Amino acid sequence: MANNNLEILRMDNISKSFPGVQALEDVNFSLRMGEIHALVGENGAGKSTLIKVMTGVERFDHGKMFYEGDEIRIKSPQHAQTIGISTVYQEVNLCTNLSVAENLLLGREPRRLGLIDWRVMNQRAKDIMLELDVDIDVSTPLSTFSTAIQQITAIARALEISSVRVLILDEPTSSLDAHESHLIFNVMRKLRDAGVGIIFITHFLSQIYEVSDRITVLRNGSLIGTYDTASLSRFNLIEKMIGRSLAEYDDMEKTKVVPGEQKVVVKAREFGKEGVLEPLDLELNSSEVVGIAGLLGSGRTALAELLFGIDEPDSGTIMVEEKTIEKHSPYTSLINGLALCPEDRKSTGILGELTIRENIILAMQARLGWFNYMSKSKQYEIADKYIELLQISTPSVDQLVKNLSGGNQQKVILARWLATNPKLLILDEPTRGIDVGTKAEIQKLVISLADEGLSCVFISSELEEVIRTSNRIVVMRDLEKVAELPGDIEERKIMEAIAGSE
């Protein structure tokens, strides 16, 4: 490892923008030979965009990229692959009905008399897998193996195709348990020792500390910095990922709900689902905002989805106003007055091809049943009411929702659920991807809704925002509720809870 510090890949001042979003701004990144380099950041931080421009899926707007010392422009993923930059995604892109050997070697299969020589092929595949310390029967279909083995097969194939210098692993461990993750880590260490530069994307902090040598942190499309893993504490890492960064909120007035008379709206006991959320107790009261803090993948979204019934819980009970709910589903949520504004509004919330009015009355109509038709005039009345209430800026109620800005789309979803007159409103990252001014507006809106008696759950990756709006803060780590803190707490205390013991 004499040339341990040799740089294989360097990116200088990379910028990339998509319509309406600055995905990357002046980002510098460098990868050395024989290192595992963790790339971390919350949703929308720019990790995937950086990978995309690095592998030729997208072109960057400004900046320079150097590969093995020479300036280079990657034209396509195929181009990246031929020069030695390979990517293995979370979703395994292999054929599961074929054997491991075929997945490894098809295209360069050994032949005898023009026919595939299965004996040689299986032997060669076996050797390849043994090199990565994996001893399996390579002649059985890939589908019979765990996701970890499938991931390793994908990595082995990437190595087989070309002499890989840079290996990008995009959340390879996100659906694996601890044992399976270790299989992947072994392979990663082996490759690192062989001089391959590995970029490792994950949102599991413990894994970052377990395998990585250096860490690059991105946030909102900008580089926060690159650090040696050994010299960066967990707490500092979290601070860099989600802590206060800009003074953007400072000029916002601090207002919070003054809890008056409260009653319990939702009471969950031992509520959870295996592999998704560890059982937890939670109480949500009227007239308050409960913030959920934690890193991406810590279980914040899982909690929201379980509360709303998208995922069916397999342990514990959930009660809405003293009434236990059996067979929890989005429908029972609707009936019982729970509402969810999902995290990814583009794919799971908004129906872009419908008008504002249609989007707003959707959930209400579902609650009424499809046969109880609501008159047009009533629909317009409701839509107009919320457009005014939430200050949705649009030329008309009949505007298609896809033509609105992100913030206004978010308000339409909000209006949809408010129209059902819910008792509990769960907001999963309601301010992501919208400008600062609108962010403040939405925060104020949430607070005023709670003021009127609604129970709100506010989930955000921005700690500052959670503290600003919440009366109580639930902290999540590794799919577990680790703390419940009062709302007027210092940011530092929350980050300590997120970091856990070191």
Next chain:
Amino acid sequence: MLKLKKFLFKNGPLLATIAIFIVVYWIGGRLYPAMRNPQVFFNLFINNSSLLIISIGMTLVVLMGGIDLSVGGMIALSSIASAALLQMGINPILVMLMILIMGVFFGLIMGTIIHYLKVEAFVVTLMGMFFTRGMAYVINSSSITIKNDLYRFLALTKIPIPFIQNAFIYIPTLVGIILLVVIFLVTNFSFFGRTVYAIGNNEQSALLMGMPIARTKILVYAISGFCSALAGIVFSISLLSGFGGYAQSMEMDAIASVVIGGTALTGGVGNVFGTLFGVLINGLIVSILQFNGTLTSWWTRIGVGVLTLIFIGIQSLFYVKKRKA
């Protein structure tokens, strides 16, 4: 032991098909002693040689996740076209070549449309079915008898089966069996064959793995076109005539045979040997009904229908089990 278990798991549907074939045959033999004559077994091959040939082509198409509805029509078109060409006095070898080239060409066109224009295979081959059937009647709306010497020789020469007295097959019967061996080698021992399985499993993944998707897809439809033209020649030889009404809805029998043989309609799973037994089971039900003599031949349809349903049931059970495992 472990190897045996693995073998059973891997070939479960195929073994089930073979077992059913044996059981049904045994029941037939118990009910009708005449069925115990070995020639009855060889008659299954003789009577179903065309079905076997198109089913082999169909197996490739279905393995890839596609479907080819044009095969029955292609048989009719090939039979009437050969009869008409022979009537014009063209050399029979040349006639056969022309028919086979037509079949390949037709398959190529359908495959190209399916792949490059991204039209559903169901729709494209349905149009192919209408076209071939219609074209057959355009050539001649009534049946044409074939009087060619080579065709007569091929149709009437018996090949005795060694070691079994009075048992025989005809020359065209061999075509399906040879084709079976060839396609078996192709599916199990060639890059092309494995690519077919890969596409059937996940076309996107196969593409990302660098496999030649376009070439493989189009070639598979060409092979199916070739098989159905070949089946048409065999058909016209065994009946010594051509007619636009031949092989009505035989594409459905072929699909049923493929499915009974253990190939999943969703693609990616199955093999051509299973298809052989699918065809034989189909033929077996027909001959049992013939031995019975009192039931109408429509019971064949019902029998095949029920069997196909059972097999699709078995497949999804296997699939569910595998997914859970």
